[in-house]
Amino acid sequence: MPSLKALRNRIASVKATQKITKAMQMVAAAKLRRAQGAAEAARPYAERMGRVLGNIALGMKDSPEAPKLLIGTGKNQVHLLVVCTAERGLCGPFNSAIVRLAREKAGALEADGKQVKFLCVGRKGFEQLRRQFEKQIVETIDLRAARVLGYEHAEGIGKKVIALFNESAFDVATLFYSRFKSVIAQVPTAQQMIPASFPVGESGLGQAIYEYEPDEEEILADLLPRNISTQIFRALLENAASEQGARMSAMDSATRNAGEMIKKQTLKYNRTRQAMITKELIEIISGAEAL
Amino acid sequence: MATFPFELVSPTRLVHSGEAEEVIVPGAEGEFGVFANHAPLISTLRPGILTIKAAGGEKRLYVRDGFAEVNPNGLIVLAEVAVPVEEIDAAAMAREVEAAEAALAEAKEGPERDKAHERLDQMKSAAAALGAAGAARH
Numbered sequence: 001m002p003s004l005k006a007l008r009n010r011i012a013s014v015k016a017t018q019k020i021t022k023a024m025q026m027v028a029a030a031k032l033r034r035a036q037g038a039a040e041a042a043r044p045y046a047e048r049m050g051r052v053l054g055n056i057a058l059g060m061k062d063s064p065e066a067p068k069l070l071i072g073t074g075k076n077q078v079h080l081l082v083v084c085t086a087e088r089g090l091c092g093p094f095n096s097a098i099v100r101l102a103r104e105k106a107g108a109l110e111a112d113g114k115q116v117k118f119l120c121v122g123r124k125g126f127e128q129l130r131r132q133f134e135k136q137i138v139e140t141i142d143l144r145a146a147r148v149l150g151y152e153h154a155e156g157i158g159k160k161v162i163a164l165f166n167e168s169a170f171d172v173a174t175l176f177y178s179r180f181k182s183v184i185a186q187v188p189t190a191q192q193m194i195p196a197s198f199p200v201g202e203s204g205l206g207q208a209i210y211e212y213e214p215d216e217e218e219i220l221a222d223l224l225p226r227n228i229s230t231q232i233f234r235a236l237l238e239n240a241a242s243e244q245g246a247r248m249s250a251m252d253s254a255t256r257n258a259g260e261m262i263k264k265q266t267l268k269y270n271r272t273r274q275a276m277i278t279k280e281l282i283e284i285i286s287g288a289e290a291l
Numbered sequence: 292m293a294t295f296p297f298e299l300v301s302p303t304r305l306v307h308s309g310e311a312e313e314v315i316v317p318g319a320e321g322e323f324g325v326f327a328n329h330a331p332l333i334s335t336l337r338p339g340i341l342t343i344k345a346a347g348g349e350k351r352l353y354v355r356d357g358f359a360e361v362n363p364n365g366l367i368v369l370a371e372v373a374v375p376v377e378e379i380d381a382a383a384m385a386r387e388v389e390a391a392e393a394a395l396a397e398a399k400e401g402p403e404r405d406k407a408h409e410r411l412d413q414m415k416s417a418a419a420a421l422g423a424a425g426a427a428r429h
């Protein structure tokens with residue numbers, strides 16, 4: 001049986017932990033509200049961009065002059081997986097869910113005899129992927145210094161991806177991130193960036209005959225790189241909201257667990273204390289009776 | 292005067308949304324005005340000043356990098372940067388011009404260099420226009 005002092009110490013330490021997890025939960029809740037707002041504010045831009053590009057791309061798809069970013073290199077040999085994760089842990093299965101999805105995809109591609117390269121955004125994803133794919137990681141982008149996610153961060157990553165593409169370092173690029181569905185549900189998602197993919201069936205405006213200024217090719221050449229940055233930006237924002245949501249629910253259950261543990265330990269402590277008093281009384285009484 | 296729905300969207304937020312009588316857009320091949328019932332058009336933007344004329348008065352914004360889409364449902368402008376002219380300061384503008392200059396210095400010969408050159412010119416004229424707008428205000 002543990003001594004009273006050991007039990008007391010254990011209760012105190014669990015209480016301290018509970019305070020920390022509770023504080024983290026509240027901080028995550030506050031940050032979540034902001035991140036969610038930012039993710040929602042970014043949606044109209046990404047959606048309109050996708051729609052307009054989809055419209056133009058539909059007409060260009062079969063033309064031989066279509067830009068490579070749209071139709072791809074014609075090969076399907078080297079895949080680049082852009083894995084966006086968080087910079088910090090303690091957010092439940094958030095990081096490992098994204099990494100698992102990327103790893104499964106990589107495994108499937110390698111089984112097919114394809115070559116896989118990684119570009120990690122966020123330290124946590126890099127740390128997890130390093131164990132298995134150390135040599136295949138082309139670059140790691142650390143956003144720890146960024147206090148507020150700005151479009152310029154996404155633009156920087158987008159430029160790197162395009163530079164790699166222009167060097168023919170890969171044929172197909174896929175973006176991995178976690179879509180924010182609700183506070184308790186974050187869905188790890190894979191999205192193909194190059195060749196560009198557009199949601200199908202979103203016509204509606206397809207009938208209108210547009211005038212293009214400058215011509216379609218130049219517009220596409222201008223917009224496709226922007227679209228990549230936009231997609232990355234959106235992924236980063238969705239990720240930020242998902243991370244805070246995941247952290248909030250993880251810390252919530254940690255706080256609840258700590259509460260349960262305190263209850264159990266307190267009960268044990270009181271029992272032990274009582275047992276010792278009873279034991280001492282019995283000793284005194286039996287001593288007195290022996291006289 | 293007939294109005295039409297107009298939206299100005301930047302990656303971070305919906306900057307402006309509402310009915311407008313006329314919008315003057317700095318298109319890649321020259322400024323163009325959009326009234327109600329304009330023919331469908333898609334144009335890229337160059338750095339410059341976008342003017343919104345609505346019943347409530349006139350609003351001017353500095354926009355850069357993006358495109359405008361006119362469709363039967365109105366006008367949508369997507370711009371990576373969209374800031375009201377009143378909020379932009381000369382120093383920030385000077386930095387943007389410098390960035391364009393640096394890009395030109397780095398650019399290789401050929402179409403890339405031409406593009407960088409064109410961009411610097413556009414940047415400079417946008418800065419000049421902003422300077423004029425600032426002077427008129429004071």
